[in-house]
Amino acid sequence: MLSSLDDDKAEDVVKIDLRGKSDVADAMVIASGRSSRQVQSIAxxxxxxxxxxxxxxxxxxxxxxxDWVLIDAGxxxxxxxxxxVREFYQLEKMWLPAPDYAARSAASSAG
Known part of the structure; x- marks a missing residue:
């Protein structure tokens, strides 16, 4: 899945390990596309x-x-x-440990 995102030029890809945090899935991947059309194409x-x-x-x-596509692959x-839309919902803030989120947020602001 990560290679698919890379192939389609998704930006700011973050993988979050959900094991022990959620029964819904083992991992969550969050990525951005530059436009609605690119988000649809990536999906x-x-x-x-x-x-x-x-x-x-x-x-x-x-x-x-x-604007936001959710893919449930089990x-x-x-x-x-x-x-x-990603900035508005800030899913990383809910799921990443505080130090990891702070480092990611600082890197995004600098870039």
């Missing part, structure tokens, strides 16, 4: 690759708007955002 290609390469029929929500949940 469509990921859904196709997950199906063809892993045999997983993942479910997706939000593809129509392209053990991994993927969120693909436009940058403004």
């Amino acid at each position: 469509e290609k990921m859904l196709d690759r997950v199906k063809t390469q892993m045999g997983i029929y993942a479910k997706a929500e939000g593809k129509e708007s392209g 053990d991994v949940i993927v969120h693909i955002f436009r940058p403004e």
Whole structure:
């Protein structure tokens, strides 16, 4: 899944280990696309690759708007955002340990 995001030029990709934190999934991946069109494209290609390469029929929500697409691939949940929407919801802040979030936030502000 991470290689799919990389292939499609997703930005600011963060993987969060959810084991012991949530029964919903083992990992969460958060990424950004530069526009609604890119968010939709990244999501469509990921859904196709997950199906063809892993045999997983993942479910997706939000593809129509392209602001925030959630892909449920079973053990991994993927969120693909436009940058403004990602900043508004700040999922990393809820799931990353405080020191990791602070370091990520500082790096994002500097770049």
